[in-house]
Amino acid sequence: GVRIRESFAGRKAFILTAIGSAVGLGNIWRFPYITYENGGGAFLIPYLIALLTAGIPILLFDYAVGHKFRGSPPMAFKRLHPGAEVIGWFQVGICFLISIYYAAIIAWAASYTWFSLSQAWGDDAEGFFFAEYLQYDGGGAEGAGLSVDFVAQVGWPLIAVWALLLFCLAVGVRRGIATVSLIGMPVLFVMFAILVAYSLTLEGAAAGLNALFTPDWGALTDATVWIQAYGQIFFSLSVGFGIMITYASYLKRKSNATGSGLVVGFANSSFELLAAIGVFSALGFLALAANTAVDEVVSSGLGLAFVAFPTIISEAPASALVGVLFFGSLTLAGFTSQISILEVVISAVKDKTGWSRGLTVAVVGGSSAIISIVLIGGVSGVTILDTVDAFSNNIGIVGGAFVAVLLVAWVFRKMDVLAAGLNAYGSFRVGTVWKALIGIVLPIVLAVLLYMDISDKIAEGYGGFDTWVVATFGWGSLALVTVLAVVLTLSPWNARSAMHMEDPE
Ligand code: PHE
Ligand code: NA
Secondary structure: OOOOOOOOOOOOHHHHHHHHHOHHHHHHHHHHHHHHHHOOHHHHHHHHHHHHHHHHHHHHHHHHHHHHOOHHHHHHHHHHOHHHHHHHHHHHHHHHHHHHHHHHHHHHHHHOOOOOOOOOOOHHHHHHHHHHHHHOOOOOOOOOOOOOOOOOOHHHHHHHHHHHHHHHHHHHHHHHHHHHHHHHHHHHHHHHHHHHHHHOOOHHHHHHHHHHHHOHHHHHHHHHHHHHHHHHHHHOOOOOOOOHHHHOOOOOOOOOOOHHHHHHOOOOHHHHHHHHHOOOOOOOEEEEHOOOOOOHHOOOOOHHHHHHHHHHHHHOOEEOOOOOHHHHHHHHHHHHHHHHHHHHHHHHHHHOOOOOEEEEEHHHHHHHHHHHEEEOOOHHHHHHHHHHHHHHHHHHHHHHHHHHHHHHHHHOHHHHHHHHHHHHHOOOOOHHHHHHHHHHHHHHHHHHHHHHHHHHHHHHOOEOHHHHHHHHHHHHHHHHHHHHHHHHOOOOOOOOOOOOEEEEO
């Protein structure tokens, strides 16, 4: 019989699922710091310009590819042009890499939601996190070898997170993926709103907000500030590496993709702004409690979430509740993003092989899970996580987006086709401006981002880790993804595969 591609039940499901992907750890622990470091209040200008000239346009580009060509990235790009399949597989490979370490952060956040009840970290949040909880051995630095010795209290929650992820994915687009966001995102918004309102009442909040927003107008003439703005927008919107292509492939034919794109873009940025307000209010409180300046307590990433925040939680009124709200938000935001990353890989393999969803989840999800648990669940996990992240997120995502826009606009010359696809049912028309942004502005911006990052990593290595570690997990993982992309492109499509599947109405 004829098989019909899965689809979202409606517009609300699509928008909330896309927001679920976009709103992630980057909004909570990356944006506040990037804003602070790059001109404070003045940073909002380059940020908004980056959103409008690159973020939304490439979000619409992804939607156009996925919606018009109705497939996972390899299938959609192959339908766009027979020579374009490899772009899709490269994006799939990057998602595979990210999925391996992103799951671990969700598992840590989930554990810390529980630890919050007793403030298990005592009065040394840093020592607790790295030494006691992760049992991190610092492997990979200064001649220390890497080890995969299993850490039970990290490994078991990680196994549980993987089991839950694969279950949701196996259930399907409508009843699994979309349902997680339809329930999870409203819960996240409410929890996070309470948290931000609470942070604003803390003593010292005003000093924190001053430190964050006091504009440094001189920053606007600094090129790196603009580069940071574009970098944040790419990462934050989950654009350019297959996620939004995959989700848009589950839209019904008569869907307003442009209108949804605007909603998703602005919702993600609003969440970021809210997070910055909450985080810096809390950091202002921390500075006051530690009797020091806000500059002294500012951090991002793992340090902010697992060192600074536990300290804040211990010092603040209603500790347990605040801890549950903060780490619960982190867990939920991460979970919906991780689902989107995995679905890219699953839908691609499913399209190519013609396997059922269940079998694909078992094979593809199962292998990601095992690699993740072995590599990141061990005593050297942080080193591997940090290195793979630095290469997949910057060079991988940006490189994949660069190749995609360059080839589609200039080699395959499909911008008119994509614009027509968006315009067929969109609430506003895209035209010359959009095509110029994708074909000219984006390749230039992406090339600059890519050049800066690659040249820096060639000159400096990464994170003080040994050369062989950076070569293996950094450059090596990118090389592996590239080789795999070529091999998968050259391998045949299943004759009965989804390449011939009927579209949903
Ligand atoms: N967009 C997400 C965020 O801002 C990050 C993300 C990265 C999501 C990779 C999916 C994949 O946190
Ligand atoms: Na985001």
